[in-house]
Amino acid sequence: FITQVLAGANKRNMGVELGAQVKITPTLTASGLLSVGQYTYTNNPTVYFASDAVGTFRELDGNGNIVSRSYTNMGEATLKNYRQGGTPQEAYTLGLRYSSPKYWWLGATWNYFGHSFLDPSPVTRTARFYTNPNTPGVPYDNVTEEELARVLTPTKLPSAFFFNVNAGKSWMIGKYYVLISASVNNILNNRNYITGGFEQTRNVNYTDYANDYDSGNMVFAPKYWYNQGRSYFVNL
Numbered sequence: 001f002i003t004q005v006l007a008g009a010n011k012r013n014m015g016v017e018l019g020a021q022v023k024i025t026p027t028l029t030a031s032g033l034l035s036v037g038q039y040t041y042t043n044n045p046t047v048y049f050a051s052d053a054v055g056t057f058r059e060l061d062g063n064g065n066i067v068s069r070s071y072t073n074m075g076e077a078t079l080k081n082y083r084q085g086g087t088p089q090e091a092y093t094l095g096l097r098y099s100s101p102k103y104w105w106l107g108a109t110w111n112y113f114g115h116s117f118l119d120p121s122p123v124t125r126t127a128r129f130y131t132n133p134n135t136p137g138v139p140y141d142n143v144t145e146e147e148l149a150r151v152l153t154p155t156k157l158p159s160a161f162f163f164n165v166n167a168g169k170s171w172m173i174g175k176y177y178v179l180i181s182a183s184v185n186n187i188l189n190n191r192n193y194i195t196g197g198f199e200q201t202r203n204v205n206y207t208d209y210a211n212d213y214d215s216g217n218m219v220f221a222p223k224y225w226y227n228q229g230r231s232y233f234v235n236l
Helices: 145-151 206-213
Strands: 003-007 011-023 028-041 046-050 057-060 066-069 071-076 090-099 104-114 160-173 176-185 194-198 223-226 231-235
Antiparallel strands (some): 003 046, 011 028, 028 090, 160 176, 176 231
C-alpha cells in the first residue's frame, strides 16, 4: 500500500467546444455538440513514494548521511507531452427531437467518445526504472530510447459510441400538470467502453516489466473500469 505523489506537475488543457441547435420544421429539432481537446503534462515532475503501512524509508541526504523519512524521492518522472487521463479528448453528439403539438415528444442522440488515455504511471518513467541497481548509474542491458518508448507507450483506450432515446408526455388534469418522461441510455448495451483505470506499479524495473509486457498476457497489466451497459429511468 504505497502512494505515489507528484510534486510540481504542470498541465495544459487546450480545446474547443461548439454546440448548435436547428429547427428543421416547427416540430423537428436537430442538435449537435463537439468537444476536441489536447490535455497534456508540460514538464517532468518529481515523484515520491509514501506509506504509513511500510513505515519510514532510509536513504542518503545530499551530504551522504543516512536519514529516515516517511517518503522516498524516486526522482524526476519523464511525463512531458504525455496525455492526461480521466476524460475523452474528443466527444461528439448528434440528436433529433420531435415535439408534437399534442404535448408529447420523442428524441434520440448518437454520442461518440474517443482519444482517451490512462494517466501514465510516474515511477516507470523515472531513471530508477531503467537503471540496473547492481551497476549504479548504468542502464540495464538492451535499454535504449527506442526500447523504452516501446514498452512505455501511452495506454490509449478504444473509442466508442452510444445511442440514447427519450420520450415524454404531459397533460393538464383539472388544475394539475402531469408529466411522465422516460429515457434509455446506451440502448445497444455497449459494455466494452472503458471509462477509466490506471497503469499498475508492481514491476518498477525494466527487466521484470519488459518480460511481463512481452508475455502476451501481462500479470500486472493496467486496471480498467468498464461502462455499466444499458440503463433507464422513468419519471412521473
